[in-house]
Amino acid sequence: xxxxxxxxxxxxxxxxxxxxxxxxxxxxxxxxxxxxxxxxxxxxxxxxxxxxxxxxxxxxxxxxxxxxxxxxxxxxxxxxxxxxxxxxxxxxxxxxxxxxxxxxxxxxxxxxxxxxxxxxxxxxxxxxxxxxxxxxxxxxxxxxxxxxxxxxxxxxxxxxxxxxxxxxxxxxxxxxxxxxxxxxxxxxxxxxxxxxxxxxxxxxxxxxxxxxxxxxxxxxxxxxxxxxxxxxxxxxxxxxxxxxxxxxxxxxxxxxxxxxxxxxxxxxxxxxxxxxxxxxxxxxxxxxxxxxxxxxxxxxxxxxxxxxxxxxxxxxxxxxxxxxxxxxxxxxxxxxxxxxxxxxxxxxxxxxxxxxxxxxxxxxxxxxxxxxxxxxxxxxxxxxxxxxxxxxxxxxxxxxxxxxxxxxxxxxxxxxxxxxxxxxxxxxxxxxxxxxxxxxxxxxxxxxxxxxxxxxxxxxxxxxxxxxxxxxxxxxxxxxxxxxxxxxxxxxxx
Ligand SMILES: [Cu+2]
Numbered sequence: 117x118x119x120x121x122x123x124x125x126x127x128x129x130x131x132x133x134x135x136x137x138x139x140x141x142x143x144x145x146x147x148x149x150x151x152x153x154x155x156x157x158x159x160x161x162x163x164x165x166x167x168x169x170x171x172x173x174x175x176x177x178x179x180x181x182x183x184x185x186x187x188x189x190x191x192x193x194x195x196x197x198x199x200x201x202x203x204x205x206x207x208x209x210x211x212x213x214x215x216x217x218x219x220x221x222x223x224x225x226x227x228x229x230x231x232x233x234x235x236x237x238x239x240x241x242x243x244x245x246x247x248x249x250x251x252x253x254x255x256x257x258x259x260x261x262x263x264x265x266x267x268x269x270x271x272x273x274x275x276x277x278x279x280x281x282x283x284x285x286x287x288x289x290x291x292x293x294x295x296x297x298x299x300x301x302x303x304x305x306x307x308x309x310x311x312x313x314x315x316x317x318x319x320x321x322x323x324x325x326x327x328x329x330x331x332x333x334x335x336x337x338x339x340x341x342x343x344x345x346x347x348x349x350x351x352x353x354x355x356x357x358x359x360x361x362x363x364x365x366x367x368x369x370x371x372x373x374x375x376x377x378x379x380x381x382x383x384x385x386x387x388x389x390x391x392x393x394x395x396x397x398x399x400x401x402x403x404x405x406x407x408x409x410x411x412x413x414x415x416x417x418x419x420x421x422x423x424x425x426x427x428x429x430x431x432x433x434x435x436x437x438x439x440x441x442x443x444x445x446x447x448x449x450x451x452x453x454x455x456x457x458x459x460x461x462x463x464x465x466x467x468x469x470x471x472x473x474x475x476x477x478x479x480x481x482x483x484x485x486x487x488x489x490x491x492x493x494x495x496x497x498x499x500x501x502x503x504x505x506x507x508x509x510x511x512x513x514x515x516x517x518x519x520x521x522x523x524x525x526x527x528x529x530x531x532x533x534x535x536x537x538x539x540x541x542x543x544x545x546x547x548x549x550x551x552x553x554x555x556x557x558x559x560x561x562x563x564x565x566x567x568x569x570x571x572x573x574x575x576x577x578x579x580x581x582x583x584x585x586x587x588x589x590x591x592x593x594x595x596x597x598x599x600x601x602x603x604x605x606x607x608x609x610x
Contacts, residue, residue, distance in 0.1 A: 341420065
């Protein structure tokens with residue numbers, strides 16, 4: 117581990133001090149043999165106790181990994197219940213898993229151990245081109261940074277699954293393997309929760325690119341999306357990570373003395389989702405096996421993330437592009453020859469994305485309801501309910517809460533004591549249809565957003581209270597909780 121690395125040290129302390137996180141009780145589930153001594157190994161880590169409505173970041177040392185040195189040539193992530201079924205993404209959502217090697221330094225951020233593989237709900241399968249692999253030392257310590265999000269109040273248990281294609285160092289297939297180094301590219305690199313907001317209507321022509329479309333995105337903190345290439349080498353593969361609403365991530369190279377930057381690759385979000393770019397029913401494209409790009413020491417690699425901003429706002433979005441680099445080998449000079457050929461999606465539609473939602477109204481239409489009670493004092497969100505104007509609540513409580521024009525409603529998250537965070541996020545009225553991966557979304561004509569209300573570390577904002585904008589025109593406004601989208605509410609400005 118690198119000395120003087122405060123964040124890593126604190127992560128390790130966190131991992132080692134948490135009793136539940138000491139010895140992981142995961143296991144090697146299956147092994148199948150491939151050519152030349154290669155193996156496909158399926159591991160599961162956990163089980164993780166998933167609390168009601170949880171949406172938090174945790175760490176766990178991974179003891180479940182190959183026992184001998186060798187090469188990793190492919191990784192596939194997943195999430196399963198204890199009975200092996202894959203949870204619906206509208207129920208349990210893999211916000212992210214980041215596999216980090218505590219025994220090696222990270223290339224692009226001194227605040228982290230080496231982040232060598234990561235996945236979100238798009239579940240990208242990463243395969244290195246033939247002859248390349250991630251060099252694996254059995255003695256290295258791995259830690260899994262996980263964020264498992266429960267969209268419901270029902271507790272459960274899940275395992276994180278990772279499948280490796282592994283070549284033991286002593287097997288014939290290991291001959292001539294070339295090592296790759298993970299280069300973690302991220303539009304908010306260095307942050308434990310690297311997010312930015314996409315407002316509806318921002319950017320131009322319905323597309324918003326971060327950081328380019330935000331003036332002063334990195335004011336006073338350096339360009340988070342840049343990395344100065346530290347030694348000559350060859351980039352051999354990459355794939356992007358986005359959230360719903362995301363369209364593509366891009367990788368560029370700049371070289372001193374050249375005016376034009378070279379476009380290296382666009383990782384596109386291929387949506388299977390019938391409603392379009394609004395859900396996790398998506399696969400990202402990865403570079404094709406023949407992609408090789410020469411980079412020289414002193415070049416600047418950078419990444420951007422582009423989202424659709426026509427239909428909705430996308431709060432707390434990400435843009436990450438893990439790129440793998442070898443120290444030597446043949447590659448194209450991207451300033452002389454084209455390299456940005458289209459990639460391929462790493463998988464097809466996944467059945468856990470089958471509940472799209474948004475088909476039928478399952479709650480009363482607040483536009484047609486009579487006035488509810490006039491708001492006096494803060495509204496306490498408790499037990500996954502908005503107390504006044506919570507759609508589906510019995511009697512007057514289920515009708516739109518009334519506020520006079522010029523006044524605000526204060527919401528307070530009273531579930532925080534149980535570690536549950538909520539948001540108040542505007543959606544287009546009536547916002548009363550069935551919940552699924554594609555509904556509701558933050559498509560309110562008037563945008564308001566509380567952030568993730570909670571007192572803990574990110575992803576919460578550290579605040580429990582939020583006030584509606586005081587300048588709203590008379591009318592009925594609908595909102596939902598981004599963390600628990602079955603929660604809906606309405607208020608009426610008079
Ligand atoms: Cu909530």
